[in-house]
Amino acid sequence: MAPILEKIMAGKEASPFILVKDTLEQSGQVLGLELLSNSPSDHAIILVCAETAPDRLLPLVKGNQKKAIVDCYSNPLGWVKDITFSTTAARDATFENTTTTVSLTLRNIRKATKVITDLITSQRSNFTIYFDSLSQFLIASVPDTFNLLRSITALLTDTSRIIAIHHEDIPDADSFLPDSSSKPQASNSLAHIATTLITLKSSEALRQDQEDFKRGTVTAKEFSYLTVHGNAWDSAVCEVEHKRKSGKVARETNAYHQSTPTGNLTVVNVWDVVGDMPDIDKMDLEESQTADPAANLSFNLNLTEEQRKAKNDTVLPYLKTQESTGAIYYEPDAADDFDDDDPDDDLTI
Amino acid sequence: MSSFKKRVPSAQASLPAGCRLSAYNGQVLISTGVPSLDDILGGGLPVGTILLIQEDRQTSYGQLLLKYFLRQGIVAGDKCVVVSGDESPEAIVRSLMGIAGEESLESQVQTGVDNRDDEDEERRQRRKKAAVAGGDDEDSEQDRLTIAWRYSGLKKFESGVESRPPAISSRVNKTGSTTEPAPTPSQIPFCEQFDLTTRISAKALESADTTLIDSGELQKAVLAGDSDLEDDSDDDLAASVAGRNQPDLYRNVLDKIRETLIQGGFSTTLLKDPSAPAPAPGTAGLAERHICRIGINSIASPSWRSKTPHDLYKFLHALRGLLRFSFGAAVITIPAHLYGTIDQRHATDGSTTSPYIHRLEQLCDASVRIESFAGAQTNASSAASAYHGLFHVHKVPVLNALIPSSTKLSVLLDGAAKGSGGPGQSGSGGSSKGVNNLGFKVRRKRFAIETFHLPPEGGVGQRRTSAEPSSGSSSSSLSERKKSSSAKASANPGPASGSFKKTGSSEEGSVQSRARSLGVGNQPSGQVDVHSVPGASGIARKMMGLPPKGIQGAVTSGCSTGGSDAGHKHIHGGAGSGANSSLLDF
Numbered sequence: 008m009a010p011i012l013e014k015i016m017a018g019k020e021a022s023p024f025i026l027v028k029d030t031l032e033q034s035g036q037v038l039g040l041e042l043l044s045n046s047p048s049d050h051a052i053i054l055v056c057a058e059t060a061p062d063r064l065l066p067l068v069k070g071n072q073k074k075a076i077v078d079c080y081s082n083p084l085g086w087v088k089d090i091t092f093s094t095t096a097a098r099d100a101t102f103e104n105t106t107t108t109v110s111l112t113l114r115n116i117r118k119a120t121k122v123i124t125d126l127i128t129s130q131r132s133n134f135t136i137y138f139d140s141l142s143q144f145l146i147a148s149v150p151d152t153f154n155l156l157r158s159i160t161a162l163l164t165d166t167s168r169i170i171a172i173h174h175e176d177i178p179d180a181d182s183f184l185p186d187s188s189s190k191p192q193a194s195n196s197l198a199h200i201a202t203t204l205i206t207l208k209s210s211e212a213l214r215q216d217q218e219d220f221k222r223g224t225v226t227a228k229e230f231s232y233l234t235v236h237g238n239a240w241d242s243a244v245c246e247v248e249h250k251r252k253s254g255k256v257a258r259e260t261n262a263y264h265q266s267t268p269t270g271n272l273t274v275v276n277v278w279d280v281v282g283d284m285p286d287i288d289k290m291d292l293e294e295s296q297t298a299d300p301a302a303n304l305s306f307n308l309n310l311t312e313e314q315r316k317a318k319n320d321t322v323l324p325y326l327k328t329q330e331s332t333g334a335i336y337y338e339p340d341a342a343d344d345f346d347d348d349d350p351d352d353d354l355t356i
Numbered sequence: 357m358s359s360f361k362k363r364v365p366s367a368q369a370s371l372p373a374g375c376r377l378s379a380y381n382g383q384v385l386i387s388t389g390v391p392s393l394d395d396i397l398g399g400g401l402p403v404g405t406i407l408l409i410q411e412d413r414q415t416s417y418g419q420l421l422l423k424y425f426l427r428q429g430i431v432a433g434d435k436c437v438v439v440s441g442d443e444s445p446e447a448i449v450r451s452l453m454g455i456a457g458e459e460s461l462e463s464q465v466q467t468g469v470d471n472r473d474d475e476d477e478e479r480r481q482r483r484k485k486a487a488v489a490g491g492d493d494e495d496s497e498q499d500r501l502t503i504a505w506r507y508s509g510l511k512k513f514e515s516g517v518e519s520r521p522p523a524i525s526s527r528v529n530k531t532g533s534t535t536e537p538a539p540t541p542s543q544i545p546f547c548e549q550f551d552l553t554t555r556i557s558a559k560a561l562e563s564a565d566t567t568l569i570d571s572g573e574l575q576k577a578v579l580a581g582d583s584d585l586e587d588d589s590d591d592d593l594a595a596s597v598a599g600r601n602q603p604d605l606y607r608n609v610l611d612k613i614r615e616t617l618i619q620g621g622f623s624t625t626l627l628k629d630p631s632a633p634a635p636a637p638g639t640a641g642l643a644e645r646h647i648c649r650i651g652i653n654s655i656a657s658p659s660w661r662s663k664t665p666h667d668l669y670k671f672l673h674a675l676r677g678l679l680r681f682s683f684g685a686a687v688i689t690i691p692a693h694l695y696g697t698i699d700q701r702h703a704t705d706g707s708t709t710s711p712y713i714h715r716l717e718q719l720c721d722a723s724v725r726i727e728s729f730a731g732a733q734t735n736a737s738s739a740a741s742a743y744h745g746l747f748h749v750h751k752v753p754v755l756n757a758l759i760p761s762s763t764k765l766s767v768l769l770d771g772a773a774k775g776s777g778g779p780g781q782s783g784s785g786g787s788s789k790g791v792n793n794l795g796f797k798v799r800r801k802r803f804a805i806e807t808f809h810l811p812p813e814g815g816v817g818q819r820r821t822s823a824e825p826s827s828g829s830s831s832s833s834l835s836e837r838k839k840s841s842s843a844k845a846s847a848n849p850g851p852a853s854g855s856f857k858k859t860g861s862s863e864e865g866s867v868q869s870r871a872r873s874l875g876v877g878n879q880p881s882g883q884v885d886v887h888s889v890p891g892a893s894g895i896a897r898k899m900m901g902l903p904p905k906g907i908q909g910a911v912t913s914g915c916s917t918g919g920s921d922a923g924h925k926h927i928h929g930g931a932g933s934g935a936n937s938s939l940l941d942f
Contacts, residue, residue: 150661186665188695188712189665191691191695195694199657256415323502
């Protein structure tokens, strides 16, 4: 049974909205780009760059699909008016496909929604849209980001996908308002509409936790955002929660490993990356079937026909009391003597 | 000459269709479509109340309950108002379930068809097979008890609520005749049985009286008022100015609902035509009345946008006021797992209620929460369970009373005390209100809420040959069971020691070591004496009334003295102690 992460990457499991939740400890960009690279060749790829510069992101995307860039990186707050963009990538001779670029400010996400949906419909094909970070959108306005994602999901076809990276530790627009408890939390709400939720964890951190657990001690962790072992360059652990079309939810913990020379990502068993983890079930669990309890005994619990007949013929005690209620049936013993006299007769009081 | 007049029965039978009166306080109740949920609410949802369903993560059981509610309304001919933002209301109505037994016209319908679900099917198959194989097998399978015949008179322990078989007459279309007299109100069953595998028939959909309100559309209309698509630079100012003058989404939805209630004549205080003479008060008019069922799907989800949290409070308050004086009821689902403070972020399975949700619960009359195992982050052990999730009841409707009617009437909420208590127990049972853990399961054909039993430790097939080292944790999980104290010891024949489980015992550690030594030391002959005297006390009967799944083995007591102490259950301590330590607290 292949790990579910592998199936999702290969596209065997249809998942219209993949949300990758990462933290400072473990970045999700590697996984996100890998997911993007596995999209089919007839898809139009739309890269929404909010965190990385478009000309930096573009070479990282493998594949020859048609690409369009929505540039929210260069001018997010609209400080520079009327700037015309010509991407360096388009000038680059190695790129045969023309890449259309649209630049947006994040001040007004409703307008951005319209621009992006227009871009998608103009592509006129199946598409894969990649958000390299939703945090910039969420900082501007949470409900508008929702509407943006909702509008895109409305345009999704059978194989089109949304791949979005969400930074869990960056607060959104609502978090510090006094009435934040009355607003739905952004990361939960995103998880609510996502069909696949991948939470990334650093393998080194998990390994250290496991060792602490075995030793029975808890090492005092210094308060820090970045640790030495954060963001291992070649492997990470992913907790995947996938909602199938049938409604069933599959939850698994996988890990991935990126091999050095080729740069190919392979999905491996989490035990290989981290070591012994008793909390996480090993992939090939034997199924616990309720076996017939009478199967492997050294004595025979079954009855033959004669035995069954004999069993049914046994006279059960209290048979008569079953049929009638109340009357006391007394069958005298051999040792009983029946004396009708009142034993109190010979009392001389 | 008697001056008493005989009460004419016809004066009573004039309730609106699909309603009944509560046995406890005479309120008019309507069915939610799920018999076990009706039972929890005390017979049904009272007219004029709001039921809030807190949804589960990742799965859509909350919406399923909403669909049951709407479908039952369509069966009864009630008006159904569907409000939804996440999904289009048309999609919800089209995906409603069909009635069990009402197959499509081509397929045959057997008379008296049993529409019970899979488990009952299996049981009937087995019984049929047994009957065929030989009549001798019947005794072991049959309900008639030959050995433990004294128990046959005991009331069967109710772990769930069975729904009544569907009304056969007007529902089944055998010949496909399209013209049939409309069923009179008395013919419509209070709670119809539905089949989740079928969809609502086209005929029923046409004849259904539905009003669909798409809050997504309303939201766009509200937002379109702010002309900020073009304006980029100072849109903040423009939006705030525009926003103050716009009615918000919740207000719009409420206005539409009010309009529907007035137009349909459901409200008793807000009349469609104030100038028309008021209809003569009397029960005669009631029979023609219908109920207005309002179903709101995923209120306050991320796509519902409100400027302040007070909008929703006002909405619920106003809705409750509207409904109290109308023939209507509302079921609202809310994705409560999305709410919580920053600290509660990690406990998003709903176990810690956010203050916002808590406040919303106060505004509604009844509140339940669904927690599915599929959506919960932990809880791996319940994968083996037959249930699909837990069902928490936070609040039941109490109208004009101090105690909800479900304390007296509900089987599920109070089952422990009512089901099998002897005469001495009933007093304490009613007040202690043995709160059952409820779980729900969704079978092919129905949604059922039952008392939640944990499956036996390790599964049925596992053979126990050594004491469990982690029995301590299993004992604590068993404390979730019903409060009746019970001692369950499973001892295998032979020198193996058994593991001892007890709920609520404070001396678990010592008990286990004693049990182990009991197994090893105290039974040289490997003989196990079973002392159980049925009918000795109500307590014994209460113990035996427990669900059969949980009982692993007979209660055993090995007597070191060899004497028979009939009527007592006890377990002797280790070899050293001579005193009988009775570990069962009664």
